[in-house]
Structure formats: structure tokens, C-alpha cells
Amino acid sequence: MIEIHPIEMAGANPALRYAWPAADCTRIPYGMYRDPDVFALEQKRIFQGPVWNYLALEAEIPDGGDFRTIAVGDVPVIVNRSRDGTIHAFVNRCAHRGATVQRSTHGNTRAHVCCYHHWGYNLEGKLIGVPFQRGVDGKGGLPEDFDKSRHCLRPMRIATLNGVIFGTFSDATEPLEDFLDTPFVAQLKRLFNRPIKVLGYQRQRIRGNWKLYTDNLRDPNHGGLLHAFQVTFGIARLNQTGGAKLDRRGRHNMSWAAQEMGRDHSDQEYSTPRDASKIALRDATLLQYRKEFPDNYNLTIASIFPNCIFQQIGNTLAVRQIRTTSVDEFEIFWTFYGYEDDDQSMTDHRLRMSNLVGPAGLVSMEDGEAIEIVHRAIAADEDKHAFVEFGGRGPVGDSDTLITESPMRGFWMYYCELMGIVPGEAAHGAA
Ligand code: FES
Ligand SMILES: [Fe+2]
Known part of the structure; x- marks a missing residue:
């Protein structure tokens, strides 16, 4: 199911501002290349839509802890290998206030730690450390009911084919081999x-x-x-x-x-x-x-x-x-x-x-x-x-x-x- 983007709720779909005179797409309106609202909608409907995006090659992250930072559309993404050999990808944006968590292009790490307030995430994108969660001397800190498991990095669904890693944000995306086709x-x-x-x-x-x-x-x-x-x-x-x-x-x-x-x-x-x-x-x-x-x-x-x-x-x-x-x-x-x-x-x-x-x-x-x-x-x-x-x-x-x-x-x-x-x-x- 396609999510309705705020741009659409605020008015018409921006892609419909332009006439498409040919049903067989022999004419492409230039506005599709120039309109910032179209670009914003593409991020939701295309890159975060029901498609498999290429992320990286398995050979780039051969060992547990290896990671690369990439982008899917304009969304920053970490792709890494866990200690158990499984591959994970998640949005490279802190669940606290939104800073980029991992700022290196690649490397090997035990955890991804945000430089801003040092929230730490494991190689599955789960929040594992929050400095001063309980404050100091009983003062400050987060409320008692703060639950780390509810503040993870947003995961992507992963599929691989012969060592090529793809990811999708959508639950509606068809299996990778169906998407790619024969x-x-x-x-x-x-x-x-x-x-x-x-x-x-x-x-x-x-x-x-x-x-x-x-x-x-x-x-x-x-x-x-x-x-x-x-x-x-x-x-x-x-x-x-x-x-x-x-x-x-x-x-x-x-x-x-x-x-x-x-x-x-x-x-x-x-x-x-x-x-x-x-x-x-x-x-x-x-x-x-x-x-x-x-x-x-x-x-x-x-x-x-x-x-x-x-x-x-x-x-x-x-x-x-x-x-x-x-x-x-x-x-x-x-x-x-x-x-x-x-x-x-x-x-x-x-x-x-x-x-x-x-x-x-x-x-x-x-x-x-x-x-x-x-x-x-x-x-x-x-x-x-x-x-x-x-x-x-x-x-x-x-x-x-x-x-x-x-x-x-x-x-x-x-x-x-x-x-x-x-x-x-x-x-x-x-x-
Ligand atoms: S924004 Fe990352 S720890 Fe605060
Ligand atoms: Fe060319």
C-alpha cells in the first residue's frame, strides 16, 4: 500500500501539475525534472516505495563489524555485518534528535555511537546505550518508563543475490528475484x-x-x-x-x-x-x-x-x-x-x-x-x-x-x- 505524503494531503499530487499528452510516455513533461515537490514525493513513492534499492556488495563487508555508509535516495543508510555474519541495514539517523550516527564512509566497529549525546547502537541497529539515562545523583535523566527497545534505528528489509545486497523500506515489495525478473x-x-x-x-x-x-x-x-x-x-x-x-x-x-x-x-x-x-x-x-x-x-x-x-x-x-x-x-x-x-x-x-x-x-x-x-x-x-x-x-x-x-x-x-x-x-x- 502506498503511503500518502503530506504534500498530497496539502493539495494535489505535484506530479499532476503537468500534462502527459501521450499514454505511451513518448512525451515527458520537463517539470518532472525540475519540480522540488515532485522530488520530495519521489523519495516516498519511489525510493521508499515498493522497490529493491541496491545497497552494497557483500565483499565490501566480509567480516563481523564491517560497515559502509551509503544513501537510498536522500536517506542516509548504514549497511553492516553482525558478529553472527548476518547483514543489516538501517537509517543512519539517531533515534534521539536525528543526528547522523555513523560519520565514516566505511570501517569496522563494535557499535555505532552518535557523537552528539553518545547514544550507542549495536550492529542490528538496536539502541544499547544511553549516557545519563538515570541522570546524576537521582537528578535529571530520562523518565522511568523509557524503553530502549522502542528507540532503534529504522531498519530496512534486506535481500541478497550472489553477494549483491538490496534493501527496501516497504513491506509491499515483491521478492527480489520477482522484482529483478529473469x-x-x-x-x-x-x-x-x-x-x-x-x-x-x-x-x-x-x-x-x-x-x-x-x-x-x-x-x-x-x-x-x-x-x-x-x-x-x-x-x-x-x-x-x-x-x-x-x-x-x-x-x-x-x-x-x-x-x-x-x-x-x-x-x-x-x-x-x-x-x-x-x-x-x-x-x-x-x-x-x-x-x-x-x-x-x-x-x-x-x-x-x-x-x-x-x-x-x-x-x-x-x-x-x-x-x-x-x-x-x-x-x-x-x-x-x-x-x-x-x-x-x-x-x-x-x-x-x-x-x-x-x-x-x-x-x-x-x-x-x-x-x-x-x-x-x-x-x-x-x-x-x-x-x-x-x-x-x-x-x-x-x-x-x-x-x-x-x-x-x-x-x-x-x-x-x-x-x-x-x-x-x-x-x-x-x-
Ligand atoms: S542526537 Fe544522537 S545522541 Fe542525541
Ligand atoms: Fe553515455
């Missing part, structure tokens, strides 16, 4: 097929709305146009074998491209620029794909609604978590990993290839810029619409071409369902 369960089992090791992190702040990024991920069409490096070195060829796979609801998307059967995509081919007189790679191994899965996919970008992406770009493996900070800004938190049984040469290769992605990535830095120039340019006209017809109109589904943006519409259709929007209807008060 293609994405298979993709996670493919990527996390054996023990991994984390290689490092990157963080990228983008001054734009978070949904411009989820749009970008569901638009493989831009890859061979926007990204000059890809075009120059032939990494993205829009005529290559590739396409998009969706779950049954169309809310998740995997853009994929395959090494063509019988063709040797050697580093020589990739590193030969279109105009060799102008530019060339000194180290061609940067783009050399070392086949490591039984299939031929050398590029898979699986975007799970609402907040994460599992990427395989060549041999660069990473999870990206979208952390929303305001209607106008979000952060991408990148966790790069390889496998425990990688030899040093493979680890070096993955790290070298990781230069392709991240805030200054050779094939991803333009995404941040594209998002920011959209976000700025649409500010003045919240009632106008984005045009989304590459890949056609009508229902969405899998496609066998990269010249499509219809996975974007799958995202928006599910988004509308959670936000209480019926696309195709006029805005409230509109003619």
Missing part, C-alpha cells in the same frame, strides 16, 4: 559468478536531475554520437550487433552489444582511429577485450529501477549507485571490482580500462555534461515536453537495435504507476 537475475548471476574483489571507488556529482541519468542509461542511441572517444576508436558502432532487454514490466533495461561471431575484434581494430593522421592511442591494450564470459557480450549496461547500474564495459566491471541529493543534483557512486582469482595482469587490465568510465572517463565524461545542459535548458519551460520516439511508439519491449530510446519509456511507465500519474491525461486544471 533476464536481470541471469545477468547478476553471470556477473557475480564467483567471489569478487573490490578494486576501488569513484564518485561523480552531476548538477542535474537524477532521472536525466536514468534516461541516459536507457538510450543506447547516444553512445555512438555523443561520445567522441567511442566514435574515434570504433568502440561504439551503431551497426554492431546489440540491443536492449527489458524485464516484463519494462522498468529495468539492459543495453548490450556483442563481439560478432567469427570476427576478431582485436585491439588493432579498436585502436585504429578513423583519421589516423590526427589521433592515435599509444597503448592499444586500453581497449583490448579479453573474453571472460561464455557468451559474446562485451558490453552490458543493466539499469535496475530505480537506483543502480551493473556495468560491463569490456573488462571493466562496476556497480553504480545513484544517490539523489536534491531535485537539481545527484551523485553517482562507482564500485569497481574484479574476481578473486584474477591474476595481476588481469587486475592491471581492469584498472587500465576503468579509465573509460567515471567522472573523467574517456567514454562517460560527456554524459555528465549532456545531463547538465539539458537540466539548465529546460528550466524555463516546465510545461514543455521531451520527445521520445526513437524505437517507435506504443508498448515497449526488447529490441535488437541500439537505435532506440524506448527503454526510457519503460522506466517512465513504471515511474508513473508508482507516482500516481496516468499518462495521456491532462494536468489537473488544464484544459
Whole structure:
């Protein structure tokens, strides 16, 4: 059941301020990217709604007491492993007066102690210590009936799949494997097929709305146009074998491209620029794909609604978590990993290839810029619409071409369902 947010009680659903002229989400009102009230409602209905949010990887918290502090939407969260090996996640906000309890990004601890008045919580999020609970010399302190068990950190429900940890705030969320659906369960089992090791992190702040990024991920069409490096070195060829796979609801998307059967995509081919007189790679191994899965996919970008992406770009493996900070800004938190049984040469290769992605990535830095120039340019006209017809109109589904943006519409259709929007209807008060 969806909770009614105070914004809705005070008036109409802010998402209904904008007209949705197309039932198939081929038009997206710009106000959805700019309206702070829409952003506030998204926090309740999307990130705290009936979805599984990516939290962390089990390999990041291997031992009892290991923790990481993350964010789910704009809610700060601690995810940690208890002494008995179980994983827990809870809101990183003190049950006393709301301070951030754990201020380190990661570490190992016996308990999380708030710096303000030193309330302490165990690794299950239970309140275990309150200084001066009974006052001093019989004076002050908390009332006799204070019950620690009623003042815990707000827990999240947890589920894991092959070492990937997801959490939800909602009791209504379907089982994780149903939520992910067959293609994405298979993709996670493919990527996390054996023990991994984390290689490092990157963080990228983008001054734009978070949904411009989820749009970008569901638009493989831009890859061979926007990204000059890809075009120059032939990494993205829009005529290559590739396409998009969706779950049954169309809310998740995997853009994929395959090494063509019988063709040797050697580093020589990739590193030969279109105009060799102008530019060339000194180290061609940067783009050399070392086949490591039984299939031929050398590029898979699986975007799970609402907040994460599992990427395989060549041999660069990473999870990206979208952390929303305001209607106008979000952060991408990148966790790069390889496998425990990688030899040093493979680890070096993955790290070298990781230069392709991240805030200054050779094939991803333009995404941040594209998002920011959209976000700025649409500010003045919240009632106008984005045009989304590459890949056609009508229902969405899998496609066998990269010249499509219809996975974007799958995202928006599910988004509308959670936000209480019926696309195709006029805005409230509109003619
Ligand atoms: S706000 Fe945390 S102990 Fe007071
Ligand atoms: Fe891109």
C-alpha cells in the first residue's frame, strides 16, 4: 500500500501539475525534472516505495563489524555485518534528535555511537546505550518508563543475490528475484559468478536531475554520437550487433552489444582511429577485450529501477549507485571490482580500462555534461515536453537495435504507476 505524503494531503499530487499528452510516455513533461515537490514525493513513492534499492556488495563487508555508509535516495543508510555474519541495514539517523550516527564512509566497529549525546547502537541497529539515562545523583535523566527497545534505528528489509545486497523500506515489495525478473537475475548471476574483489571507488556529482541519468542509461542511441572517444576508436558502432532487454514490466533495461561471431575484434581494430593522421592511442591494450564470459557480450549496461547500474564495459566491471541529493543534483557512486582469482595482469587490465568510465572517463565524461545542459535548458519551460520516439511508439519491449530510446519509456511507465500519474491525461486544471 502506498503511503500518502503530506504534500498530497496539502493539495494535489505535484506530479499532476503537468500534462502527459501521450499514454505511451513518448512525451515527458520537463517539470518532472525540475519540480522540488515532485522530488520530495519521489523519495516516498519511489525510493521508499515498493522497490529493491541496491545497497552494497557483500565483499565490501566480509567480516563481523564491517560497515559502509551509503544513501537510498536522500536517506542516509548504514549497511553492516553482525558478529553472527548476518547483514543489516538501517537509517543512519539517531533515534534521539536525528543526528547522523555513523560519520565514516566505511570501517569496522563494535557499535555505532552518535557523537552528539553518545547514544550507542549495536550492529542490528538496536539502541544499547544511553549516557545519563538515570541522570546524576537521582537528578535529571530520562523518565522511568523509557524503553530502549522502542528507540532503534529504522531498519530496512534486506535481500541478497550472489553477494549483491538490496534493501527496501516497504513491506509491499515483491521478492527480489520477482522484482529483478529473469533476464536481470541471469545477468547478476553471470556477473557475480564467483567471489569478487573490490578494486576501488569513484564518485561523480552531476548538477542535474537524477532521472536525466536514468534516461541516459536507457538510450543506447547516444553512445555512438555523443561520445567522441567511442566514435574515434570504433568502440561504439551503431551497426554492431546489440540491443536492449527489458524485464516484463519494462522498468529495468539492459543495453548490450556483442563481439560478432567469427570476427576478431582485436585491439588493432579498436585502436585504429578513423583519421589516423590526427589521433592515435599509444597503448592499444586500453581497449583490448579479453573474453571472460561464455557468451559474446562485451558490453552490458543493466539499469535496475530505480537506483543502480551493473556495468560491463569490456573488462571493466562496476556497480553504480545513484544517490539523489536534491531535485537539481545527484551523485553517482562507482564500485569497481574484479574476481578473486584474477591474476595481476588481469587486475592491471581492469584498472587500465576503468579509465573509460567515471567522472573523467574517456567514454562517460560527456554524459555528465549532456545531463547538465539539458537540466539548465529546460528550466524555463516546465510545461514543455521531451520527445521520445526513437524505437517507435506504443508498448515497449526488447529490441535488437541500439537505435532506440524506448527503454526510457519503460522506466517512465513504471515511474508513473508508482507516482500516481496516468499518462495521456491532462494536468489537473488544464484544459
Ligand atoms: S542526537 Fe544522537 S545522541 Fe542525541
Ligand atoms: Fe553515455
